[in-house]
Amino acid sequence: MMGSMEERTMKRVLITGGSQGLGLSLARSFGKREAKVVVVARDAERLEASVRGLRKEGLDVQGIAFDVGSKEDIHRIAAMAEELAGPIDTLVHNASTLGPLPMPELSSLSCEAFQAVLETNLLGPFRLTKALLGSMALRPESSPTVLFVSSDAATSAYPGWGAYGVSKAAADHLMRSFAAEVPEVRFLSVDPGEMDTAMHRDAIPDADPATLARPDAVAEAIVGQVLPKAATGSRRLALGDA
């Protein structure tokens, strides 16, 4: 049986892609539950502004500017996060890239662009999980959890979403594979649904925002409903599946 929110620690949280959108909202949701949160993002200026905002809300959030898609940055991210927050018990792979915009069909996508999407959305999470896994597995009492933010595009194929969809489907399976191998740590993925975020505007500029979920509400559902209950190896919907 999985423990309740109170039993799970979620005290030291690392979130990638945390300067805007769902990542920023997740930082707020964890922060409101008194976690020490470290967010990593590429854009140092935007990251600093976002972190300043969360700290003004009284939350214990710190930012580190690195690129999850860069192999050289992985141990920097892991080490700085462990130094700033202490041993990480919750790792959230939220950073991702859509690739070139507007999103081309696979027939027009360069191999290099496809590779870049995989670096950020698949290999980055693999490397960062690996870098933190030993320390997490040594602390079963902290209920260590690795959460992959997935997408509807991982299970359904849409024109233009090829590289992104493949990366998310593979990341889901990476999650399941880790879960099959490493029982000391819980691995989950969650499909947040369609949200009113910059990424969604990049992908579908003419979507009606009124039809989209608010990232704050999705983050609350993930941290408050999904995370306390979900079993390792499972893929969940953020809304309507809790």
Next chain:
Amino acid sequence: MSPATGPRAEGAPGPRILGVPGYEERAFEEFLRPGDLLVVNDAATLPASLFARFRGARLELRFVSPPEGRTARVLLFGAGDYHTRTEDRPAPPVLRPGDRLELRTSMARVTHVDPQFLRLLTVELDAPALQVAYAEGHPVQYAYIERPLDLWDVQTPLAGRPWAVEAPSASYMTSLPALRRLRAQGVSIATLTHAAGLSSTGDARLDAALPLAERYELPLATVAAVNLARTEGRRIVALGTTVARALEGNALRGGGQLEAGRFETDLRLGAASPLRVVSAIYTGVHEEGVSHFGLLEAFRPAGDLRHALEESERRGFLTHEFGDGWFVEAAAREVLPA
């Protein structure tokens, strides 16, 4: 014996391990038995070597301990880099408080010069020193390593907080699957974080003073696990000398009792040291005469260790951090009430 000249290749077998005494080779897991408590060091290794310029000269700084904020304790090396053996490096200039070294992304102002070892400095950087290290530093490495090490080469499978300036290399002997199999067989695992320091400076007088005081953190859960094992008379096995120093250093300060928390230890284990906690140790193979050999004399008489060296040589064992290892059982143990 020859040194291992670099990280193990992908898919290559892990380190070979010789039991002392017994002098037979076994797999990592085969030295342990149900009931044993294995204590590991989960420190990650920071890029602790930084190049600096001072009045036109190119020098090297090596952090001797994890920095605190903008302050770092460093050891200064003269011109050159790891390709030259540390003992053959030219001496660095003698610096004074107030001198400023130019790093790539920061200045380093000397705030203190050790009166005994003039190469040992405290410096103040313009930014958090750990951040500067991760921006421009390289792993500390020695002349017997054939290629420049990447940061991932010096991380053990258990790495967490970046406290070590050289890898706590005994952890290369293990892996998550190995620890899982051990747990399933009734071996318990506990962790601590110990800031493994520099193993060599090239200065005989300073080398003789190593290891310098090192920071460690002992979690409550580990104190509880060790106390339970002591009460029940089960073996407590250290994965690496850093673990032994942390546990024995902690017991020494508490008069035999362990206390959870963050401390420093300057304990130098040797032939005369009683072992209050640790019953056996996994460790790398090192030649006689280095401080590491002295530490192992706390576990076995020098004759046993010399025999182990001969046996290791005969078997073609490799030395140093990427090399092979020993499992050394303590000859006698001071039993104190837990």
